[in-house]
Amino acid sequence: MKSLLSIYDLSAQEIWGIVSLAARLKSGRKKTAHLNGKSLGLIFEKPSTRTSVSFSVAMYELGGFPLMLDAKNLQRKRGESIYDTAQTLSRYLHGVVIRAFNHADVAEFASAAGIPVINGLTDQEHPCQILGDILTIAENKKIKTASALKKIKVAFVGDGNNVSYSLMASAAVMGFSFSMASPRGYEPGGRIVAKARDYAARSGAEIDIMASPQEAVRGADVIYTDVWTSMGAESELEKRKKAFKPYQVNRKLLEYAKPACIVMHCLPANRGEEATAEVLDGPRSVIFDQAENRLHIQKAILIHLLKDV
Ligand code: CP
Ligand code: NVA
Secondary structure, eight states, X not given: OOOBSSGXXXXXXXXXXXXXXXXXXXXXXXXXXXXXXXXXXXEESSOOSHHHHHHHHHHHHTTOEEEEEEGGGSGGGGTOOHHHHHHHHHTTOSEEEEEOSOHHHHHHHHHHOSSOEEESOOSSOOHHHHHHHHHHHHHHTTOOXXXXXXXXXXXXXXXXXXXXXXXXXXXXXXXOEEEEEOOTTOSOOHHHHHHHHHHHHHHTOOEEEESOHHHHHXXXXXXXXXXXXXXXXGGGHHHHHHHHGGGOBOHHHHTTSOTTOEEEEOSOOOBTTTBOHHHHTSTTBOHHHHHHHHHHHHHHHHHHHHTTO
């Protein structure tokens, strides 16, 4: 049973296959019968706009049925075990998307389920976001092959969080250069970086972790940022605002990157914090291409995982 909990669950070939399929589905967007008669559960412990709506519309347009489940209305909330929930839902559904606080809970669900489980964001990873972002990078940089993707440099400026971990993992698997700048105390964890470097040794990727945002974005084709305070860390809001202030993506920082560099953000964004409104709404920003591509990539992910279930 294939699940998608982490970028590392996919090979470089599979990632490029999913991205290419998404591009084809995007160019002829229509209702198809790829997943006729199949049902997808969507369990969300945290808010979502893009992930929940794009998966729901994707499932509908593939001929299937999306069932949105608010985690607080499931018996799990009253203490039913993950095992019993996963076993039960596997008798009704053909796949489940889960957005959860703890990555370990989604992993436990996946090992108890008899159906594919898709990570819709945890504290550790946001793989569907990053797969869609690879499509956005390929489109905007006119990249047609997986080997051409290896030539780009992506810089992440900000927090060692789910989005940056999946982005780093995608560089490690696909073989492109990745540099990341974070304030002290918010760097990516040692094990996260070690795993990425282990994969990078085989793919040819370069993984550089540093403190200076100017150094990180030097020569970059892509600058990526995300919120300073992720969902669930709200109690640290004020402390983080101070620590991350020098890490804002603004006009000045862009001067260190390539002139044709694009700016990415998974959204939702706080304009004036991690990036200025001028940059996020400016000509280099591709944030709404990213948001749109969530739909096309979800379709490709769903076909990849559910077509034989
Ligand atoms: N980028 C993203 O996952 O957005 P949502 O939280 O709105 O799903
Ligand atoms: N890092 C952010 C991503 C939101 C899509 C969070 O976890 O809140």
